[in-house]
Amino acid sequence: MKKIALLAICAMFSNSLLSQQWDGPLNLTDPISRNGKVNIGPTNGNSLVNVGGHLRLAYFQENLFAGSDSPRLYFGYKSVRGNLSADSFFTIQYLNDDQNGMTPSTNPGLYIFPSFESGSLAGTIEDGHKIFYASYINGKIGMGTNAINNSSGDGYRLFVKDGIKTEKVKVEIAASNGWADYVFQEDYKLMPLKDLQTYITDKGHLPEVPTTEEAIANGIELKEMNILLLKKVEELTLYTLQQQKNIDEQNARIEMLEKKVNTSK
Template sequence: MQKIARLLFALFALLALQISPLTAQNYSGPVPIQDFHRHHGYDPIYTFGPVAEGDTLAWIRFRGSVTNGPWYTGSNIMSWITGPVTDQSFPANMVFRTGDRMRLTIRDNGNVGVNTFLPEQLFTVSHPDLPVIRFDRSNGGEMDFELYNGAGGNLFFRGGADGFGPGLSNFMVITSAGRVGIGTDAPDYELHTVGNTHTSGDFYGRLHIDDHSAGPEDGPDTYIDEAYFELKQRATLNVTDGIGDLGGLLTLGPGLTSHDHQLFFAENGIFHRHDPGNDAAWSSDWEKLLTPQDLADMGTENFLAKFTADGLGDSQLFDDGTTVGIKTSTPDTNYDLDINGNTKAGGNLDVTGQGHFDGKVTIGTTFTDGDHSLYVAGSAIAEELFIKLESAWPDYVFENEYQLKDLSEVESFIGENGHLPGMTPAAQIQTEGLTLGESAMQQQEKIEELFLYVIELNKKVEKLEMENAELKKKLKGKK
């Protein structure tokens, strides 16, 4: 009888242990708890059998009766052991489903995954077509935004006014290569913007500005049709006259047949070079842009000297603040402008003061044969013309040493040559011309000679008149 009683007690105890985990519920108290206990049977010695990796701990199903079947599961929550079971603990995850599709996973390490059983990060969103995280204001009328993992592993930031999917506009993209694009879905560089850019803080690295309107962008190292500003090693650029290891480099490449230019900002000034072939060969040497202090240190006061250290410079202009020289570094201080070379004026030339010319002057002609100082093509008009000759004026005719030709000699010369002695013949005037001074001298000489002939003739007339008077007197006495 005692054995039967003990057996019945053991059976009731086993039944109580089997039923208790399934029916134990706490619905009241400070912390109401609903427990789900999983084990592998009961043993009088070892009590409950321990769970193992892969066991389902619990499966909560939310079900309802439908027409074509007794029950339909609308959603469920499941948890199972995901790792080794120790004496005191084991890892487990939790999966949330709606219908027959997994929607959310919480792994034993705390990673949360949407649409994935194995989230690799703290929060992972997975979808074969539209892996999107959306930020939507429920009141409407506001901008909506999405994070979208597009084809090729590119991450897009897009938004729009209550739009969705393709209706949104892409604002920024981060490619799988790590490039960031703003205003473009296919950035070619680490940061590629299409549109205006404003930076109010510090900027580090190379600034590359390309002419996007001219077509596809050139590579970041071509220096063609673009502008750069960057920090460069002076030795790398071979700026031998510069001081300091580093300097700012400004590169301007207008493109086409235009020359490319570079400015290097060293500690001791700005250096320039250009590329005449527009191919970034940079075959020209670096030349320093001179400052007034540089010019003073070089011993020149030319404010306009550029590129070279001599007194004049490649500009061929000299300006010391008082006198300007063209093609001369020592302009005459008596003048405001000193030109060492030929000068051509395409417009009018007005001279208010005096004009001085050391060489020949031409008006309306380029003919400069001979030793003349003024060459004029065409007529000239003047209210008064004053001629002052450096050679002797014909007053020498009145000197005692002057040999006045006899009229018979003059007559003979005229007969042989067809012009007066000492006068330029007509044929020579037609071919060579005649200076006004020379003409005046010749005419003055002939006038003075003519007076001498008249005086001599007058003496002969007076002598004849005296002789005639004496003859008349003698003839009258004989009557």
Template sequence: MKNIIVLTLFILSVTNTMAQIIETPANSILAVKSGITIPDTSSYRINGSSILKTKNTSNVILGFNAANTIITGQNNVFLGSNSNGTTSAISNSVAVGVNAKVAINNAIVLGDTANTNIKVGIGTAAPRYPLDVKGVVNMRIGLNSPSLKINDREFLALDADGSFLLSDFRIKYNHEREWSDKVFESNYQLMPIGEVMNFARVHKRLPNVPSAKEVVEKGVEMNTIIAKLLEKVEELTIYTANQAEEISLLKGKLAALEDKSNKK
């Protein structure tokens, strides 16, 4: 049996916009082939609630009661029930999701800002965080361009050569043993200075410090290397203090010898 197509032409508005409504044997109960014009401030409604409407200049609005506050705002996109602007003059902004609210111009808001459980996924169907990205994230940050911020505080940028610039950071240690105060404990085994010098002559580095080759091949952990460098500074302090005591003793002995020699 051949498909039967019923074509109906009718007027949607006083602007004489024509539409073709085509009954088809496919899955659609009703298909519209041609353009449809919705006059400004008009909308499509289901059970009295707007689901698709136009408003003012170049606003795209889809969702029950979306963009109800917008009066003079232009060039916006509102997708989702009750997606809206917080003022009537929001422009060049996007609010996506149920109850999504955008408060400033030139902004994009995803999800209900009052819902702390909102999660946005890129490359994943089960996001676990407010922004969960599966894959490579490429951030284009250059010299004198905006840097990354946490709570409005700048903390990371890139210079012209691609090196990271950290404005401020703090390293956290989990236990006192990870720090270097152990050097001043009475039971600390300080290597004799002669052995240290022999080790340095052979290996071209200090004991328990990674070699240049290891650093290039494996890198270093900041927590570990900072504590290790402090350990060497504290050991050097002890060596220096010990030398000062020895020098003081030698000076005393020398003075005694000189005094004895002068009395002869």
């Protein structure tokens, strides 16, 4: 009898303790709430939820369409705030763009985007969800695009659609021979102007410079193009100095001839 009474007291105490900690039905399906902080693991922080260890957000089931079952974090407001409408959120979410939820995805990864609660995320990813994309396949980063996992992106880490506005860009030069000052070395062979004229007439562009068609098809590497343009400027400087030397020599001959004419009179 004493054991039964003790068990009854423990059950009452546990229910009383649970009711003090959480509000809501005592079952496994209905939501419960808590006004105080929640500490998970060996931690005691000042936030409402404090986790002392790893926090994992994962699919509830395997082979699901990307969408409501995909793990996500919301940041935003439930009510109207300033110029933001009700239920205005910014979302961090892992998404696949599988067409059937079973085949390997071409662009799986972590997306950061304004929330579109009414839109279906199954199938292809909408443009609005491509503000920031971190590829699960290779760790590359896309801003405004997730089309970064193809062979044309090999050798690159960051992809930005629609342009970049910044105050400063610094490009590292790996070695001294990567710059174009070798043009000023004494053993550098400058193309004769006559041959350069023939090349331009035949090809329609400067030597080594890509054609319009090549630039459109392949784009241009800014570092390589800047080095190439510097090389052409330095070659132009040599041509100018060469022409000035010829002019000075011609002027000297003219002065000499004029002196001979004047002395012979």
